[in-house]
Amino acid sequence: DAGVIQSPRHEVTEMGQEVTLRCKPISGHDYLFWYRQTMMRGLELLIYFNNNVPIDDSGMPEDRFSAKMPNASFSTLKIQPSEPRDSAVYFCASSLEGEQYFGPGTRLTVT
Amino acid sequence: AQSVAQPEDQVNVAEGNPLTVKCTYSVSGNPYLFWYVQYPNRGLQFLLKYITGDNLVKGSYGFEAEFNKSQTSFHLKKPSALVSDSALYFCAVRDRNSGAGSYQLTFGKGTKLSVIP
Numbered sequence: 001d002a003g004v005i006q007s008p009r010h011e012v013t014e015m016g017q018e019v020t021l022r023c024k025p026i027s028g029h030d031y032l033f034w035y036r037q038t039m040m041r042g043l044e045l046l047i048y049f050n051n052n053v054p055i056d057d058s059g060m061p062e063d064r065f066s067a068k069m070p071n072a073s074f075s076t077l078k079i080q081p082s083e084p085r086d087s088a089v090y091f092c093a094s095s096l097e098g099e100q101y102f103g104p105g106t107r108l109t110v111t
Numbered sequence: 112a113q114s115v116a117q118p119e120d121q122v123n124v125a126e127g128n129p130l131t132v133k134c135t136y137s138v139s140g141n142p143y144l145f146w147y148v149q150y151p152n153r154g155l156q157f158l159l160k161y162i163t164g165d166n167l168v169k170g171s172y173g174f175e176a177e178f179n180k181s182q183t184s185f186h187l188k189k190p191s192a193l194v195s196d197s198a199l200y201f202c203a204v205r206d207r208n209s210g211a212g213s214y215q216l217t218f219g220k221g222t223k224l225s226v227i228p
C-alpha cells in the first residue's frame with residue numbers, strides 16, 4: 001500500500017484566498033483524522049471521521065475551516081478565507097484500529 | 112478526559128549510550144499507549160503500541176517501551192542510541208473504555224532527541 005497520500009505537499013497562498021487540502025487514506029481504514037502542527041501549539045486534532053461521517057469537529061478553529069469525506073477514499077480540508085495565522089503543516093492520518101498512520105503533510109504558508 | 116505529559120522538551124544522549132524518553136498519561140479507564148517518531152519535514156511514523164499483556168513492548172528500529180500501571184508511565188527506551196535516532200518523539204494515549212466512535216488519540220507535546228556522535 002502507498003500509505004496515506006496528501007496533496008499538495010506545499011501550498012503558498014495570499015490572505016483571503018481559498019485553500020483546499022486533499023487526503024487519500026489507506027484502503028480499508030475506516031477512521032480518518034485531520035491534524036495541524038505548529039511550533040507554538042504542537043499537534044492539534046482538528047476533526048475526525050468514522051465511515052465517512054464526522055465524529056468530532058471540536059478542534060476546528062473557526063467557521064473558516066470545513067472538512068468533508070464524500071467517500072471512503074477521499075477527504076478534503078478547506079480554509080476559506082485563509083489568514084496568515086493558518087500557516088502550519090496539516091496532516092491527515094487514517095486508522096483501522098489502534099495506531100494511526102500519517103501522511104507526509106501539507107505545508108501551508110499564507111502571506 | 113485523557114492526557115499525556117512528556118516532561119522533557121529535549122533529551123541529549125551520546126551515540127552508543129542507552130536512551131530514555133519519558134511519558135506519563137492519565138485516563139479514566141485502561142489505556143492504549145503509542146509512540147511515534149517524526150523526522151524533519153516528515154509525517155509521524157508509528158513505532159510501537161501497548162494494548163494489553165506483556166508490559167515490555169518491542170517496536171521498530173530497536174526501540175522498546177515499558178508500561179508501568181502504578182506509575183502511569185510508558186517510557187521509550189533503546190539500549191544503544193544511533194545518530195540516526197535524532198528526531199521528535201511523541202507519546203499518545205487512548206482510553207480503552209472510550210465509547211464507540213470515540214477513537215481519538217491524545218498526543219504529548221513531543222520530545223526532541225539529539226544523539227551526539
